[in-house]
Amino acid sequence: DVPAWLKSLRLHKYAALFSQMTYEEMMALTECQLEAQNVTKGARHKIVISIQKLKERQNLLKSLERDILEGGNLRVPLQELHQMILTPIKAYSSQSSSAEEQSRDADSHHPSALLGSDSQGPECKDSAAAGMPQHHLPGCEGESGGAPLPEGDLPGQFTRVMGK
Numbered sequence: 001d002v003p004a005w006l007k008s009l010r011l012h013k014y015a016a017l018f019s020q021m022t023y024e025e026m027m028a029l030t031e032c033q034l035e036a037q038n039v040t041k042g043a044r045h046k047i048v049i050s051i052q053k054l055k056e057r058q059n060l061l062k063s064l065e066r067d068i069l070e071g072g073n074l075r076v077p078l079q080e081l082h083q084m085i086l087t088p089i090k091a092y093s094s095q096s097s098s099a100e101e102q103s104r105d106a107d108s109h110h111p112s113a114l115l116g117s118d119s120q121g122p123e124c125k126d127s128a129a130a131g132m133p134q135h136h137l138p139g140c141e142g143e144s145g146g147a148p149l150p151e152g153d154l155p156g157q158f159t160r161v162m163g164k
Contacts, residue, residue, distance in 0.1 A: 002026070002088050009050055011043055023090045027051060054087055061157040068164045081161065092153040 003015040017037055018026060029051055034044040061084075064077040149156045 001086075005087050008086055009046060011047060014039060014043065014047070023088065026088070027054065057084055057087070057154055058151065058157060060084070061154070061161050065157075065161045065164055068161065077161070081158070084158065089154050089158070092150075092155050094150060094153075 002018050003012060006012045006015050006018065017039070021029075029047065031044045031048050034047060035041075039047065060080065064080055068074065068077055149160065
């Protein structure tokens with residue numbers, strides 16, 4: 001939900017700009033690109049920093065999982081997870097690159113791809129888990145077990161940390 005994320009950053013006036021790009025384009029934004037779109041200097045800087053934080057979520061989740069397994073206080077990890085769930089998270093797909101390119105091409109024809117569930121068709125509202133890979137989470141009793149998740153599987157990593 002990019003508009004809600006922008007609103008939390010007090011940058012909601014740029015929601016229309018973001019509605020015209022894919023998730024990948026958003027994650028690759030630079031200050032120069034934002035300047036070309038007449039985004040103010042302060043907002044450009046804040047957007048770039050916020051996108052960098054989005055890129056660091058996978059490492060943050062790994063760190064939170066270690067902290068939880070070491071028996072630390074749960075308040076901080078829960079606060080971090082709460083903040084993270086308010087950020088744009090792309091569904092993970094382990095499909096071949098050619099299928100990803102087709103999906104990306106389809107997304108580029110639908111500029112509302114970053115607007116959240118309100119702009120999606122009814123088939124997307126039926127089930128939040130539809131089409132999502134199922135992750136078996138062995139050892140939720142405190143082991144660090146389980147196979148490592150692929151890089152980029154942010155929803156799987158988030159779910160794994162919640163399981164711990």
